[in-house]
Amino acid sequence: MSIFCKVAGITFRYDAEQPLRFAAGCEVFRGFGVTDVQNADFEIVIRDTKHHEKIEATKNKFIAQGEELVDFSWSVAQTDDGTDCITVDYDNNPTCHWVQLQLGERGGTLRICRRDVADTEVNPYIFPLFNLMLSRILNRREDFLIHCSLVDYEGVGYLFTAPSGTGKSTMARLWRDTVGATIINDDMLAIRCDANGNAVGYNIPMNYYNDAPKSVKISSLCLICQSAQNYIKPVTGAEAVMRIMTNTIYHPTDKEIISRQLSAVGHVCAGAKVFEVGFRPDGDIVRDILQQKL
Amino acid sequence: MNYAKYKSNGNFVISEVAGETVIVPMTGSVAKMGKLIILNSTSSFIVKYVAEPHTVAEIAKALSTEYEVPDEGVLMADIQEFIDHMVERGLFSEVTEE
Numbered sequence: 001m002s003i004f005c006k007v008a009g010i011t012f013r014y015d016a017e018q019p020l021r022f023a024a025g026c027e028v029f030r031g032f033g034v035t036d037v038q039n040a041d042f043e044i045v046i047r048d049t050k051h052h053e054k055i056e057a058t059k060n061k062f063i064a065q066g067e068e069l070v071d072f073s074w075s076v077a078q079t080d081d082g083t084d085c086i087t088v089d090y091d092n093n094p095t096c097h098w099v100q101l102q103l104g105e106r107g108g109t110l111r112i113c114r115r116d117v118a119d120t121e122v123n124p125y126i127f128p129l130f131n132l133m134l135s136r137i138l139n140r141r142e143d144f145l146i147h148c149s150l151v152d153y154e155g156v157g158y159l160f161t162a163p164s165g166t167g168k169s170t171m172a173r174l175w176r177d178t179v180g181a182t183i184i185n186d187d188m189l190a191i192r193c194d195a196n197g198n199a200v201g202y203n204i205p206m207n208y209y210n211d212a213p214k215s216v217k218i219s220s221l222c223l224i225c226q227s228a229q230n231y232i233k234p235v236t237g238a239e240a241v242m243r244i245m246t247n248t249i250y251h252p253t254d255k256e257i258i259s260r261q262l263s264a265v266g267h268v269c270a271g272a273k274v275f276e277v278g279f280r281p282d283g284d285i286v287r288d289i290l291q292q293k294l
Numbered sequence: 295m296n297y298a299k300y301k302s303n304g305n306f307v308i309s310e311v312a313g314e315t316v317i318v319p320m321t322g323s324v325a326k327m328g329k330l331i332i333l334n335s336t337s338s339f340i341v342k343y344v345a346e347p348h349t350v351a352e353i354a355k356a357l358s359t360e361y362e363v364p365d366e367g368v369l370m371a372d373i374q375e376f377i378d379h380m381v382e383r384g385l386f387s388e389v390t391e392e
Contacts, residue, residue: 034334243332245318252320258307262318266311 003124004037005029006213007134008143008190013040013107014124017047020112023121024116029124030205031212035057042137046122051113055100057085060253074132076251086132095119099129103136109238127207134190134204135160138255142264143192145249150189150201150216153181157201157216158289159189161247161278170281171224177266178283179290184214188249191218191268199268220273222289230285232292240274241266246258299347299389300377306385308333308341317341319385331383334362337376349390350374 002015003022011034016022026032041267060076073092079085084103090096097113110129112122121134124130135145149172158181160171170188175181186202194200199218223235223243235243241262250261279285306336315338317331338355343356350373352359355364356392381385 138386238316238332239313241311242332244315246330254319255320258318258320259309262307262309262311262316269312 003028004034004040005032005125005205006034006206007130008138008192009215010042010134010137011037011040012045013037014110015043015045016122016124017045019120020046020048020122021120023123028123028125031210035211036197036237041106042286043100044110044124045107046110046112046124047207048116049100049111049113051097053111054078054087054098055085055102055114057087060286062251062253072128074128076132076136076253084136086129086136088129088132095121095123095154096126099126101133117156125205129134130205131188131249135251138190138192139264141192141231142260142267143190144261144264145190145204146244147188147247147249148201149186150203150218151171151175151181151185151215152184152214153179153223153290155216157184157218157220159201159218159221160224161221161244163247167224167226167281169287170211171279174281174283175284178286181191182214182216184216185211188268191264193267197267197271199272218268218272220275220289221269222277224277224279227280229278230280230288231278232288233276235276240269244269244274245252296350296374299349300344300381300386301347301360302341302344302385302390304345308338315339317385320378340373340376341380353355 002013005012045053056078061075063075064073072088074088076086086101089098096115099112101110102257122123138144146161148159149168150157150159151172151219154206159167162168162245174182176183184201188204189203190204192200200214200215201218204293221244245262248255248265250260306317308317315333317333339357339360340353343353352369353373356370357363377386
């Protein structure tokens with residue numbers, strides 16, 4: 001049986017080889033499951049795997065560092081033939097020891113080393129593998145993932161980006177509560193340019209809750225920070241690109257990855273306005289932004 | 295006088311963005327990659343010049359042929375400060391000659 005999901009306008013088809021089977025149809029994609037897909041953009045085969053069959057991809061290896069309070073570790077590398085290889089090792093996952101995705105141009109093989117061989121149910125949307133794969137795929141297309149919140153107010157998208165703990169979720173809630181804006185997402189989004197060069201923000205499946213796919217064209221990108229007084233000031237040129245780039249998600253296994261990410265962020269910044277926004281956590285900042293027609 | 299030679303480690307991307315030269319390091323975790331670097335014309339010159347090992351004095355001499363520079367003492371101090379910053383970031387290294 002095949003199952004499908006569509007994320008950021010990209011369709012994925014998953015097939016599980018015997019003895020594996022999917023847990024609960026498209027529900028595993030947390031609201032992003034789709035049916036009636038004729039030609040998926042990416043086709044992933046899920047394969048049961050033994051411990052000793054783990055591939056040691058070493059070329060251009062990037063190992064995640066500094067992530068605390070998680071029970072997994074991951075790396076992105078390439079095999080000798082240049083195929084991208086994403087590996088996630090789990091310390092305490094009840095179902096598997098590790099997963100490994102070899103990602104080619106249009107698809108790949110997701111190999112799962114199960115902890116309990118009697119349990120044949122698999123979840124293709126195992127965290128954080130999907131996000132790691134999506135980051136890679138978006139980068140290939142000169143699009144990107146970014147830590148941010150995004151709201152849709154009367155068809156106009158306002159994006160707020162900053163390091164964790166600065167107020168991305170707070171800002172999104174202020175927009176919802178003050179003017180009834182729709183929160184596209186308050187943590188991470190995929191940003192893609194449409195055929196006209198406009199930046200469009202898409203929500204992606206979240207690990208802990210279900211959501212429906214949403215998107216909006218982005219008018220303004222705001223670099224937010226907490227401040228005693230509200231203020232808004234434009235940021236332009238290389239400074240704008242580099243400050244937005246800082247909050248995007250990519251794994252610098254080689255220089256081409258970085259160059260494409262820079263190019264993608266540059267296109268978005270060229271087509272939208274970038275501001276630094278200092279704010280106090282009340283509705284005044286929403287009114288200030290709307291009054292200044294960012 | 296500092297006679298040490300310095301060389302770029304090449305572990306970064308140098309690129310033109312909106313008419314300016316920027317550096318994105320390949321080192322460290324994504325989360326800690328926060329300090330991306332925008333170069334002015336002289337620091338951009340230095341980054342390219344130390345593709346091969348050079349002393350601060352050699353860099354200063356090469357710079358003074360390309361740009362109008364302040365007095366030599368100020369120039370050498372500025373170059374050393376920039377190099378120290380890049381060494382601290384793991385982007386340049388002091389070269390040990392046999």
